[in-house]
Amino acid sequence: MSTLTDTFRRNGASIPLLVTAALLVIMFAAGSVQYEGFFSGQVLVNLLIDNAFLLVVAIGMTFVILTGGIDLSVGAMLALSTMVAAWLVEQHNWPPLLVIPLVLLIGTASGTLMGWIIHTFEIQPFIVTLAGMFLARGLCYTISTESISITDPTFVSIAQTRLSLPGGLFISPSVIIALLVLLAAFIVLHRTRLGRNVYALGGNEQSALLMGLPVARTKIAVYAISGFCSALGGVLLTFYMLSGYGLHAVGLELDAIAATVIGGTLLTGGSGFVLGTALGVMVLGLIQTVISFQGTLSSWWTRIVIGGLLLVFILLQRLSTGRRRA
Amino acid sequence: MAGPPTTDRSLTTEVGADRRPVLELRGVRKEFPGVVALDGVDLRLFPGEVHALMGENGAGKSTLIKVLTGVHPSDGGSVTLAGEDVHISGPLQAQQTGISTVYQEVNLCPNLSVAENILIGREPRRFGMIHWPELRRRARELVRDLDLDIDVSAPLSSCSLAVQQLVAIVRAVDISAKVLILDEPTSSLDRDEVRQLFTVMGRLRDQGVAILFVTHFLDQVYDICDRVTILRNGRLEGEYAIGDLTRVQLVQRMIGGELAELDVLSDASRAEAAEAAAGEPFLRAGALARRGSIAPFDLDIHVGEVVGLAGLLGSGRTEAARLLFGADQSDEGTITVNGEPAALRTPRAAIAHKIAFCSENRKAEGLVGELTVRENLVLALQAARGWARPLSRSKQDELARHWISALDIRPASPETQIRNLSGGNQQKVLLARWLLTDPRLLILDEPTRGIDVGAKAEIQKLVQRLSGEGMSVLFISAELEEVLRLSHRVGVLRDHRMVATLTNDGTLTPERIMATIATGAQK
Structure with missing residues (x-):
C-alpha cells in the first residue's frame, strides 16, 4: 500500500482520482438514501458484472491515452470480435477453445498494425484508428448483417456460471477476468520498464527519444495492448449477451475514453492511473444504475450525465495541471 | 583566412604535452543543399577540461554539435574517441560511445520523478520488476556524488529549470562520463543557478570529464573554461588557451578581422540627425523592461534618425525591438510616441502608431x-x-x-x-x-541576414534613403560594419542589458563597439 500512495504522490496526479473516488461514494450514498434496495453489496458487484467488458476495453484505452494517443477503433474491434466468435462457433462449429485465442490474436494483430502505421508514417492516431474503426465495423457486416445467437454449450455455461462470494453475493467469471486484467495492467504500468516508458512517452516523446528509450516499440505495444483488450472485451460481451452482432457496442470507444478521463488520466498523456480507470467505469455504471432505479427517466439521461461529468473532469484536469505548471 | 591554430606553447602549458585528447575531430565537413555549414573544422577535447565552443550566429556551432551527437552525419573528416575512430550514427549511439549532450531545452519527462528521469531505461530490477526503493537509493547517491541537494522523489515538473538542467547532467554523466556537451545551458538561468551549475561542472572536470560548453556569455567563458575553440563562417578560426586571449581579442576573432572601409555617413545627414536629435524624439522608451528577456533600458529615436542595435546574438537585441512593437509585453517602463504616452500592448497598437517591424525570421x-x-x-x-x-x-x-x-x-x-x-x-x-x-518608425531585425552582397547593399541604400525622407529606423544587425555605416547612434547590448548608447560622430569604430560588447563599458 505504501508503494501505491507513494506512486500517487510522486506523480502528483492523484487529485482527480480522489475526486472520482469521492464521487463514487457520494453517488452510492445518495442512491441508498433515495431508493429502497439500492444499498446492497450486490448492486455494487452488479456494476462489475454489467461492465466487465467496458472495464477491460477502458484499461487498454488507458495505456493508449497515457502515451498521449487515442484509439477510436475499440468499439468496432469489440463488435468484430463478437461477430467472429459467434460466426466460427455457430456456423462453422469451431471449438471455443480455439476460437477465443484466435479472436484475441486478431485483436492484438490489428492493434499492432495500427500502432505500426501510426509510428512509421507519423500519422495522427485519431485518423488511423478512425480508419480501423470503419474497417472493423464494415467487416462485421461482411460476416452477417444479422445478429448471430450463440448456443454453444461452453459459451452458455460460462455465461450462466455464477460464483458465490461470502455474504450471499455472486459474480460472473467475466468479473474475475476483468479484475485479473486490471491487476496485470497495474503491475505493467508501475513495475515494468514498458510501463514507465509509456509514461515517459506521454510526458514528452521527443525527450523519450533523446533519452534513448524504445519509443517505437512502446508506441506499437500500447496499440497492441488496446487491440488485445478490445478483443477480450468482445469475448466477455459474448459471455454476457450470447450473441455476435455488428451493432454491438456502438459508441463504446467514447465510453472507454470517458471512463479513462473521469478516472483521472490526462488526455494529453503522461499522467493517470489504471485504478482510476476502474473507478471511472464504476461511476459510469453507477449512473446507469441510479437512472434505472429512478425508473421514469429515459436511459439517454445516462449520456447527458456522463457528458456533464466529463466536462467537469476535463476542467478539473486543466485546473490541476495549470496549477502544477505555474 | 582562419587564424593560425593553437600554438604548441599554450597547449603544453595548459594541458600538458603528455596528455592525449579524449575526443578529436579532424577536418569535419558538413554540407547542406547550397551551403557549406562546416568546412575543415578541428576540435580537441582533453579529459578534465571545460572547453568553450564560440562563434557568431551561423558560425556552425549547432551544426558541429549535431554532427557530434549524430543528429547529422558528417560529410567528411574523422572523429576519434579515446584513440579509436568512431562513426556516430545517432543520439543513442553517441551516448553509448560516451558522448552525452544536455540541450538548452531540457530533454526530460516533466511528469516523471527526478529519480526516474535519471535512471529511466536503466532502472534496477528485481524478479523482472522495477525495484523502486533501490532506484531511489541509486538516484540519491548519484545526486549526492555531485554535491547536489535535490529531492529525487519529487516530480520533475516541480523543479526549477536550473534543477532540471542539473538532473539532465546527472543522467548524462551516469550514462557515460567521457564527454559531456552542454549546449547553451545557462541562457535561462539566473546568477545563483549559473554558479551552482559551474560548481557541478568544476566537480566533473576534476573527475576527468571533458566538457564542451557552448555559450554566448563571455563572462562565463572566462569564469569556467580552460580553452576555447572559435568558429567563424563554418570554419575553424582557432583554438586558444583562454588566458591567452583578452575579451576584445575573443570578440574580434568571433566577428572577424576583415573590417572593410566604411561608407561614412555624409556630413549633411549627420547634421540633419543632430538637428533632429535636438527636438522631441519620435519614440522614447523609459526604463522599458521585460523579465527574463531584457533589463530596463532607455532609448530615444528621433525623426529621420537611424538607431542601430549592436550586440552578440542572444544579447537582447530582438527582445528590445519586440517590446517597442508590442510583440512582447513589457513588465515595467513607459513608451512615449510623439510626446504622448502610448500603451503598445499589441502589434496592432504599434501599427496604429505608425510603427512597423520586419522580423528577423522572414519565413516563420x-x-x-x-x-x-x-x-x-x-x-x-x-x-x-x-x-x-x-x-x-x-x-x-x-x-x-x-x-x-x-x-x-x-x-x-x-x-x-x-x-x-x-x-x-x-x-x-x-x-x-x-x-x-x-510607417514613421521602421524596425528592421537582421534585414540583411542570409542574403547576397548586392541585395545587402541595396537594402542599406534604401534605409539611408528612407531616413533622409524623415523616417526613423531601428536597425538591428550582427554585422558591426553595417550598423556603423547606417546608424546615427548605436545602442550596445550585452547579456540582456543595454550597456551603452554611442553616437556615431565619425570617431566610432567597430573596435570600440567590440570593446563595449566585450567589457560592458557602463557596467
Missing part, C-alpha cells in the same frame, strides 16, 4: 510562401485598413507594380509565389509590405 513570422508577391505586399496594409474595406484588385496591382520597380524586386512579376524568390528579394517584399503602410 513574416512571409506566406504560398501567396504571391502581390498578396504578400498588401497583407499589412489590408490589415491596417480592416477587412471591411478591401483593397480593389486594380489598386493592389498598382501598388505591386510600384514597389516592385521601386525596390527592384526580381523577378518583376507580381504573381510569382513568394517562396520562389531569393532571400534578398523576399526581404525586399517584406520591407515593401511595411513601407506601403507609410
Whole structure:
C-alpha cells in the first residue's frame, strides 16, 4: 500500500482520482438514501458484472491515452470480435477453445498494425484508428448483417456460471477476468520498464527519444495492448449477451475514453492511473444504475450525465495541471 | 583566412604535452543543399577540461554539435574517441560511445520523478520488476556524488529549470562520463543557478570529464573554461588557451578581422540627425523592461534618425525591438510616441502608431510562401485598413507594380509565389509590405541576414534613403560594419542589458563597439 500512495504522490496526479473516488461514494450514498434496495453489496458487484467488458476495453484505452494517443477503433474491434466468435462457433462449429485465442490474436494483430502505421508514417492516431474503426465495423457486416445467437454449450455455461462470494453475493467469471486484467495492467504500468516508458512517452516523446528509450516499440505495444483488450472485451460481451452482432457496442470507444478521463488520466498523456480507470467505469455504471432505479427517466439521461461529468473532469484536469505548471 | 591554430606553447602549458585528447575531430565537413555549414573544422577535447565552443550566429556551432551527437552525419573528416575512430550514427549511439549532450531545452519527462528521469531505461530490477526503493537509493547517491541537494522523489515538473538542467547532467554523466556537451545551458538561468551549475561542472572536470560548453556569455567563458575553440563562417578560426586571449581579442576573432572601409555617413545627414536629435524624439522608451528577456533600458529615436542595435546574438537585441512593437509585453517602463504616452500592448497598437517591424525570421513570422508577391505586399496594409474595406484588385496591382520597380524586386512579376524568390528579394517584399503602410518608425531585425552582397547593399541604400525622407529606423544587425555605416547612434547590448548608447560622430569604430560588447563599458 505504501508503494501505491507513494506512486500517487510522486506523480502528483492523484487529485482527480480522489475526486472520482469521492464521487463514487457520494453517488452510492445518495442512491441508498433515495431508493429502497439500492444499498446492497450486490448492486455494487452488479456494476462489475454489467461492465466487465467496458472495464477491460477502458484499461487498454488507458495505456493508449497515457502515451498521449487515442484509439477510436475499440468499439468496432469489440463488435468484430463478437461477430467472429459467434460466426466460427455457430456456423462453422469451431471449438471455443480455439476460437477465443484466435479472436484475441486478431485483436492484438490489428492493434499492432495500427500502432505500426501510426509510428512509421507519423500519422495522427485519431485518423488511423478512425480508419480501423470503419474497417472493423464494415467487416462485421461482411460476416452477417444479422445478429448471430450463440448456443454453444461452453459459451452458455460460462455465461450462466455464477460464483458465490461470502455474504450471499455472486459474480460472473467475466468479473474475475476483468479484475485479473486490471491487476496485470497495474503491475505493467508501475513495475515494468514498458510501463514507465509509456509514461515517459506521454510526458514528452521527443525527450523519450533523446533519452534513448524504445519509443517505437512502446508506441506499437500500447496499440497492441488496446487491440488485445478490445478483443477480450468482445469475448466477455459474448459471455454476457450470447450473441455476435455488428451493432454491438456502438459508441463504446467514447465510453472507454470517458471512463479513462473521469478516472483521472490526462488526455494529453503522461499522467493517470489504471485504478482510476476502474473507478471511472464504476461511476459510469453507477449512473446507469441510479437512472434505472429512478425508473421514469429515459436511459439517454445516462449520456447527458456522463457528458456533464466529463466536462467537469476535463476542467478539473486543466485546473490541476495549470496549477502544477505555474 | 582562419587564424593560425593553437600554438604548441599554450597547449603544453595548459594541458600538458603528455596528455592525449579524449575526443578529436579532424577536418569535419558538413554540407547542406547550397551551403557549406562546416568546412575543415578541428576540435580537441582533453579529459578534465571545460572547453568553450564560440562563434557568431551561423558560425556552425549547432551544426558541429549535431554532427557530434549524430543528429547529422558528417560529410567528411574523422572523429576519434579515446584513440579509436568512431562513426556516430545517432543520439543513442553517441551516448553509448560516451558522448552525452544536455540541450538548452531540457530533454526530460516533466511528469516523471527526478529519480526516474535519471535512471529511466536503466532502472534496477528485481524478479523482472522495477525495484523502486533501490532506484531511489541509486538516484540519491548519484545526486549526492555531485554535491547536489535535490529531492529525487519529487516530480520533475516541480523543479526549477536550473534543477532540471542539473538532473539532465546527472543522467548524462551516469550514462557515460567521457564527454559531456552542454549546449547553451545557462541562457535561462539566473546568477545563483549559473554558479551552482559551474560548481557541478568544476566537480566533473576534476573527475576527468571533458566538457564542451557552448555559450554566448563571455563572462562565463572566462569564469569556467580552460580553452576555447572559435568558429567563424563554418570554419575553424582557432583554438586558444583562454588566458591567452583578452575579451576584445575573443570578440574580434568571433566577428572577424576583415573590417572593410566604411561608407561614412555624409556630413549633411549627420547634421540633419543632430538637428533632429535636438527636438522631441519620435519614440522614447523609459526604463522599458521585460523579465527574463531584457533589463530596463532607455532609448530615444528621433525623426529621420537611424538607431542601430549592436550586440552578440542572444544579447537582447530582438527582445528590445519586440517590446517597442508590442510583440512582447513589457513588465515595467513607459513608451512615449510623439510626446504622448502610448500603451503598445499589441502589434496592432504599434501599427496604429505608425510603427512597423520586419522580423528577423522572414519565413516563420513574416512571409506566406504560398501567396504571391502581390498578396504578400498588401497583407499589412489590408490589415491596417480592416477587412471591411478591401483593397480593389486594380489598386493592389498598382501598388505591386510600384514597389516592385521601386525596390527592384526580381523577378518583376507580381504573381510569382513568394517562396520562389531569393532571400534578398523576399526581404525586399517584406520591407515593401511595411513601407506601403507609410510607417514613421521602421524596425528592421537582421534585414540583411542570409542574403547576397548586392541585395545587402541595396537594402542599406534604401534605409539611408528612407531616413533622409524623415523616417526613423531601428536597425538591428550582427554585422558591426553595417550598423556603423547606417546608424546615427548605436545602442550596445550585452547579456540582456543595454550597456551603452554611442553616437556615431565619425570617431566610432567597430573596435570600440567590440570593446563595449566585450567589457560592458557602463557596467
